[in-house]
Amino acid sequence: MSAPAIRVEGLEHTFRQKGREVRAVDGVDLEVGEGEFVALVGPSGCGKSTLLRVLAGLLVPTGGTAEVGGVSAVGRPGLVAFMPQKDLLLPWRRALANAALGLEVHGVPRKEARARARALFGVFGLEGFEQAWPAQMSGGMRQRLALLRTFLVPSRVLLLDEPFGALDAITRRGMHAWLQEVLAIEPRTVLLVTHDVEEALVLADRVVVMSPRPGRIVDAIAAPFARPREPGIVTEAAFVAAKARVLAALGEGDDPVSAGEERTAPGA
């Protein structure tokens, strides 16, 4: 077996804020195998996003190593396909051009990049919206477009930072089912950051729980049932038991699914 898709060892990060030293991440070790789907859950500010930014090459950590496919990702962007929290669609590019952005940055000629993007519009439920401006799309569509853009970045490793956090609960559930379908057609290694425990257990093979700041890994729970999963599993005993274990690791009794985070999509 070759190097794991993601390998993080002894990762530490300290930054200064208002004259004080803040330790965001403290000794995180994480390995994600090729084709594996790992969800990272933890309270706000536990360093989940810091970890993703390090792997995306955007943040140089104060200590430790981070490798993608056996290559150090520290200070080296371009190894992964990163999807930040906000959809960050470029308002000056139509849907098709937004989707093709990663390919164009990687030097694929514009025409070929857009042809490859166009071919996936159907799979991502965006058929007929190739020429739409982001401002004309609903929240769910924008998120699917952002995901399509991420899938088209020439990398087998996806880093998703709360990709559905801004969506309402119903849309989010639909996106879960749909993301599993897409992954069945276009398999990838995925590291998903979320604070929705149910989302983590529905989507991932393994749920890694982080502690509050400074972020440390406190537990790793294998999700029951093989992928892809039906939405109905959330009420099954094995699922509920796994959820209870994740919640216990989080040190929270109540469901941390945050409500009221819905954002009205522009143009909806």
Add this chain to the structure above:
Amino acid sequence: MKLALGSAAGARRLAAAYGPSAVLLALLVAGWEAWVRVFDTRPYILPAPSRIWQGFWETKHLLPEHIRTTLAEAVLGLGFGAAAGVTIAVLVAGIPLVRRVLMPLLVVSQTIPMVVLAPLLIVWFGFGMTPKVVVVALWGFFPVAVATADGLMHADREMVGLVRSMGANRLQVLRYIAVPAALPAFFSGLKIAAAYAVGGAVVGEWIGASSGLGLYITRAQTSFRVDRVFVAVVLIALLSMLLFAAVHVLARLATPWMYVRTEEETR
């Protein structure tokens, strides 16, 4: 971009947009005419709108030449001013040292009254079009530089992070994020510059010229033809509006995404 001028809906929309201004303008002109007639104001103090119209009619064979000169100076000056403004903006936004050194000087440069500078420019560049173009450019570069630099510096950090995570180099960040993000600001600056361009050209001509609306005004003044001065004033206003509208059309073509919602609302 759809400008449905031919259709009834388009005409209605146009009337709704500009109707109130037109009505107000008509009322002001009518009031002005009435005032002059009732109080029998002398035409060299304040000519009535009808008198101005007469002045226009008398000199209409001379006007195209003057308009051509002034408009050419304004457009050329605006072009050079915009180019200089963008160059300065890129330097100011890209190099912090340049920002610290140049910004105060730029602000100072705008405090020099153009009427003071214009005679000097004529000494330096002669009586041809050059000094007028320089006046317009000196006037126009500033709003373009300030607005564009602002746009370049306020590119969304997260968007920059996104394309950098894709492996984009500095040039690609500029091309995919900073430049398109700064375009709307650039056009805002250019609109301000365009509104002042014709006025700037006229100030330049005023000091000394062989053709142009500024010269037309000087000649009208020396012969106490205040009605003709007003003819020039109206023409300057119309030309300024024309230039402003041209920049607006350019902005719509270059930044179509900025007008997406407007189109939806009016459809």
